[in-house]
Amino acid sequence: MEVLKKSVMFLALVLLLALMLNNGAGALAKNHDVGGDQGWDVSTDFGSWASSTTFRVGDQLVFTYTPGLHTVVELAGEKEYNKCDLSGALKSMSDGKSTVKLSKAGYRYFACGTMGHCQEGMKLKIKTLAANEVSDSNTSSSSPSSTAVTFNHPPHFISYVIFFMIFVVLLVL
Numbered sequence: 001m002e003v004l005k006k007s008v009m010f011l012a013l014v015l016l017l018a019l020m021l022n023n024g025a026g027a028l029a030k031n032h033d034v035g036g037d038q039g040w041d042v043s044t045d046f047g048s049w050a051s052s053t054t055f056r057v058g059d060q061l062v063f064t065y066t067p068g069l070h071t072v073v074e075l076a077g078e079k080e081y082n083k084c085d086l087s088g089a090l091k092s093m094s095d096g097k098s099t100v101k102l103s104k105a106g107y108r109y110f111a112c113g114t115m116g117h118c119q120e121g122m123k124l125k126i127k128t129l130a131a132n133e134v135s136d137s138n139t140s141s142s143s144p145s146s147t148a149v150t151f152n153h154p155p156h157f158i159s160y161v162i163f164f165m166i167f168v169v170l171l172v173l
């Protein structure tokens with residue numbers, strides 16, 4: 001009987017530890033394939049893609065396109081974005097697989113640098129949320145863009161309480 005009691009206690013302890021580690025890990029960073037399956041292209045609806053995706057600090061944007069046909073230009077701000085003004089661009093990439101790290105919260109603006117493409121809608125405006133900030137749109141995290149798994153669960157206080165109670169009961173026995 002003593003052996004059984006000890007092994008159950010050990011099991012409970014292991015489970016408790018696993019639970020704590022899982023919660024402690026928090027949200028993992030995601031890679032967002034810009035435009036989903038269509039990628040960075042003139043035909044893609046970036047407005048609806050962006051609005052159905054939650055961007056958080058630490059995530060990365062991945063622009064996939066044919067080099068020579070498109071580029072990725074980061075625009076200075078909202079005004080430049082609205083006017084497709086590429087003159088004051090912050091950064092330009094043309095390697096066909098451009099990665100942009102979202103290192104802080106706030107808005108960022110991108111467009112294609114190929115003549116006429118921005119005017120045809122090949123531009124992207126995103127809002128990056130802080131790591132624990134709640135999304136103001138009520139869209140779920142069902143975006144098809146994620147390549148990494150996330151553990152975005154709220155703290156399992158009930159689970160903690162249950163495990164603690166099991167623990168206490170076993171100690172008393």
Ligand SMILES: [Cu+2]
Binds near residue numbers: 042070112122
């Ligand atoms: Cu283009």
